[in-house]
Amino acid sequence: MQTFGRWLTSPWRRALLAALAGGLPMFTFPAPSLWWFAYVALVPWILLARAAPTGRRALVDGWCGGLGFMLAVHHWLLPSLHVFTVVLAALLGLLWAPWGWLVRRLLGGTLTPGRTAAALVVLPSGWLAVELMRSWQGLGGPWGMLGAGQWQVAPALRLASVGGVWLLSFLVVAVDVAVAVLVVGRAARVVAVAGLLATSAAASAAWVWAPRPEVDGHVRVAVVQPGTVGGTDSGQRRFDREEELTRRLVGLRPDLVVWGESSVGFDLRERPDLARRLAALSRATGADVLVNVDARRSDRPGIYKSSVLVGPDGPTGDRYDKMRLVPFGEYVPLRSVLGWATSVGKAAGEDRGRGREQVVMDVGHGLRVGPLICFETAFPDMSRHLAHDGAGLLLAQSSTSTFQHSWAPEQHASLAALRAAETGRPMVHATLTGVSAVYGPDGRRVGPWLGTGASTARVYDVPTAHGTTPYVRLGDWPVHAALLVLAALAATEGARALRPRRSAPAPSAPPARTVHGSPARPGH
Known part of the structure; x- marks a missing residue:
């Protein structure tokens, strides 16, 4: 020792x-x-x-x-x-x-x-x-x-x-x-x-x-996870794979189909052909498709990550732009000072655009959903605000493909359990390359995780609930x-530092010396 x-x-x-x-x-x-x-x-x-x-x-x-x-x-x-x-x-x-x-x-x-x-x-x-x-x-x-x-x-x-x-x-x-x-x-x-x-x-x-959250029904949500797609034209190849997997859902009667973050690498206004293909998928499956567009916008400057809802007639107009961006991954703080980080790692070469407000979308079947994009699932206040605004289902569109062989995918998927438990609302965590996961309104897992090796589409019967948790009401x-x-x-x-110290008592005079029983006088 x-x-x-x-x-x-x-x-x-x-x-x-x-x-x-x-x-x-x-x-x-x-x-x-x-x-x-x-x-x-x-x-x-x-x-x-x-x-x-x-x-x-x-x-x-x-x-x-x-x-x-x-x-x-x-x-x-x-x-x-x-x-x-x-x-x-x-x-x-x-x-x-x-x-x-x-x-x-x-x-x-x-x-x-x-x-x-x-x-x-x-x-x-x-x-x-x-x-x-x-x-x-x-x-x-x-x-x-x-x-x-x-x-x-x-x-x-x-x-x-x-x-x-x-x-x-x-x-x-x-x-x-x-x-x-x-x-x-x-x-x-x-x-x-x-x-x-x-x-x-x-x-x-x-x-x-x-x-406790009072379960009042179920909703069938399909998660489409294409897996790792490489090559020079990976954006188009990924879209083709996601389309193929979504067509496998025909006849399974999902209420909503969810694709992961950056699942569409093109602005749908600039690529009406892709918008038509998504609308055809919606008609074939009988459900709206929530995709995530990661592309330069045609209606405003900059690149945005956006949750876009597509129905049988095309994009419905419901759109959510990501508000909280990943430092260095999607923007560089104080780029004029820290811009050198792009030369030593994979920091963003261009800052992504930032959304202004959260959005609750009506996807039919009496269901209202609140989308979050990737990093935003780490923020408790965002899911709480969505639940407060009437979302009955929380949706996370994510991609951790950069960190595929690390602990990051599992860590990210686990956050959805806490957001579900905090709000009393089920949560679906859909990713491009895993881990995708679904949790009920009590935060417990619904069905198996889709791991980083999976390329599939799966339908989950997700319990829905009503009521408000103390955390949603009272906040942080x-x-x-x-x-x-x-x-x-x-x-x-x-107060202790400012308290004046008690003055020390004055020293008492020493006792007078005595000479033959009498007090000594000065000089003696």
Whole structure:
């Protein structure tokens, strides 16, 4: 143990250990999907930061851990952005520096019940503040939120309907803090156990109290996944393959057919022949076809990614333009400064156009759908707004073909489970090359995933539901509560720093010397 302590005295070794500790939560996400590991994954990072010799060192521990976390969760970007991935992870890792300081402030030294109780609330609140800041699209968006690793746990999905993925992240961090206290604390262990019991009680209460989505019917949704299509004319070949697969749905009576992101690489106004072929597919299958056009627009400048609904008479006029673009993948932030990223990776050579508002489409059969495009499924507020505006079914059109042989397709497909549970609305995640997935209004999987090796069309019987979840009604209330906790902490610390120190008592005069029993006079 002493040897290990001496090993940590090296700043570089300590920084490396912090980065490795920060990367541990990556195993809670797909593909490994070790959801249970989330409840201990932060413990090594917490123990390292609490043992920092100074507050400045704790800030560095927080930064290095954040770097490790961001790099591990986004490691599949390395083939596209190369060294720039590390640069971005280092910049975003700075957001965790104050969190590392908070860990030392509340858990460092000898633990007391009071500080432990505060840590069980403040540290999860601090983590939520970090997730809120990095959820801004310009900083990369909310991919890899800690609570998202709980996408396949039924009780967690129930909690998501109450407070969204934010509530899950809060509870996961709270459990990690309690476990860390159990490892190092003695007098504070009772508080840690009480915190674990309180967390379990809150989760159980939410399980009983939270209203369940009331299934009121089913809708048949067909997902068309063409798979990898290469060649110099890949756009046309992909369209031909999607058309072939869609014709296999004739006689299966789907209510809606969904193609993936960038499934049509041509503006339908410029290619009326393709619009006619899509209309023929709609007539043959008896269902509208929702395609995704990734092309330069003829009615406005720029390239847009747009969900376009096509009926038996052609495009219906319902169109949604993607609003939240992938940084570097679809636009380069501060291109005048960071444009060099296009020379070291696969960053966008031209910024895509940006949509202005979300759209709810009427596809017939009494069904209203809310489309999202790829990266947008990571944002809880977008699906919540669609549900609030009356969408009965959420649709995600996606393509992760660039990251085909990585963990990205599985991670992306899992996000739809959380969006479904949060809103109480079923969600269909349709991709070009996998993974495509469908989830019911409770977030549970409907039918099998279509993996990255599949080239097929499949019809899913998707349960529909009515009612409104607490999360749709109340929004991101766990974030607001966390910010209030941090504001209260800041006010308390500020008041303590400004409080005038009590003046030290004046030193008492030394006792007078006595000479033969009488007080000595000066000069004697």
